[in-house]
Amino acid sequence: MRSADEQDLEDEEDWLTKAEVREIWPQIRPSSIRAVARANSVRTSAAPSPDLTREPTYHAADIRHVAARIARGEATVAPWQHTDSDAAIEDTTPSQPARQPVRWGSENVPGLILLAIVVVLILWGLTSPDNHGTVTDFVR
Structure with missing residues (x-):
């Protein structure tokens, strides 16, 4: 039987941050990680991410299972979510904004x-003399 400390340590290792998932899923665009995880039923933690990015943490076993399915081409991944897609290439290609x-x-x-x-x-106020209806003339 494991102690509570061992269980906590194991639980910490079972959850991955988005940066760690990016290393395991290099063929998935970083902006698509959450969508791909959701589409492939990856469990996420409601606890805040340790890197303070407000991103969910992902279950490590699920991520590794989906990584194997991605490699075999069996995972649910839209074509534009791959790093070699046209959308990903357009994201990395700097372009000049259209100037009107x-x-x-x-x-x-x-x-x-x-x-x-x-x-x-x-200009009229700066060049005209001060004798045309000023407050001091009105009071007198």
Whole structure:
């Protein structure tokens, strides 16, 4: 009969973090590990992950069993979840974001008119003399 400490130690070894699963399942995209585990009925722990990532921990025996099924091509894995899929290649290929050219179309006219009015008022306030309706003239 095992002691409670031995059982706790064994339980700790039976659960793997996502990083450890990535090492066992190198052919599965990291973003797909949770989905592949769910699709293949891998048990997960409700306890927080030891690496504080809020990811579930996965049962080690289930992970190893599914790894063997993945190698044989029997596991439930969508084509885009493989690391050699087109989606995975697109994720790793850096691409320039599409830049939209700046256009001065009719949708910008009201904003430009408002901007022009504000600029004129600021310039007029800075260059005009202080004798046109200030608070001190109103109080006197």
